[in-house]
Amino acid sequence: MNTLKLVRLVAWGSIAVLTAAMLYLLLAPKPDGGSGVASIGGPFRLAAADGSVIDSEKLNGRPFALFFGFTNCPDVCPTSMLEITNDLTALGEITKDFRIYFITVDPARDTAALLKEYTGSFDPRIVGLVPKDEQELANVARAYRAIYRKVETPSGYTMDHTATIYLMDAQGQFFGTLDSKETPQVRQAKLRRLIAKG
């Protein structure tokens, strides 16, 4: 075996190893177990509009729903809150301890008092949460992969925001979402499954 042959062999050998490594990286299970479900959600600790503090890790194993919105929202926020209120009412007793956390994406304007008045128009099970600053809001939004953005208007500003209702199980794991386009029957079936699962 001459030197040239040896060099060729080493070169092809390296290519084979690199290819195998790349294939492994591309096809191997992801570190999160490779279930295909992206991780959505995470622990949060935020001031509630009624003066209490909601720590997601101390929810006593209760499932909950979570929504990002703001009170200067003319359409999707009141509609979503009304729909889930109607869903909870329709489901009756089993939803007694269920909570919907409404996190404002506009803490600059949405004070605790204002948010309390707002959610009070819907259902006592809806609890307004007010991040104390931009950082606290950014952290919880990132955990839920929610988007929010301030947009200028001629008279001030409005907020773009993710309008999904997140359903989280008793372990704080992502269970699914509710959507305004779904029928009340579909939404209520999801809520019933979530509450039954715990």
Next chain:
Amino acid sequence: MFRTNIPLRARRCASAFALVSLLAVPAAAHDYKKGDLRIDHPWSRATPGGAKVAGGFMKITNAGKEADRLVGGSFEASGVVEIHEMKMDGGVMKMRALEKGLEIKPGQAVELKPGSYHVMFIELKRQLKEGESVKGELVFEKAGRVPVEYKIENLGAKSGSEHHGGHGAPKS
């Protein structure tokens, strides 16, 4: 005691009658015409407590040969009125002010409705209650000013009551 009762009852009866006739008249028609434009059933929704905004909805038909533009307006219960477009983009609610207003092409109708174009009432001075009517004005580039009255529907109404013949949030 007995003598004062009769006129009271009569007065109640008369005011009940007056109320019924008041309700009956505007229900017959709720549209406005100015030049080639017709505005059908301007409506808005009851607002939750603390809310400082609301959307105004209606159908605007242009029977003329030239385009017109809804460029602004006023609303008795709010400080500011803008023309906005709302849309859902991959689960994200996006709202934009239409800086040049909303074009109403000749021979066409544009519907302002939830989830789409709307007149945005900003700096609400008070909560809007279902069943009331609130005066306002629409301003068009060519047709000019059109005084209208907005009917305030249920908080969860998806369309004006004249279109589906009844009130009601989506209850099940």
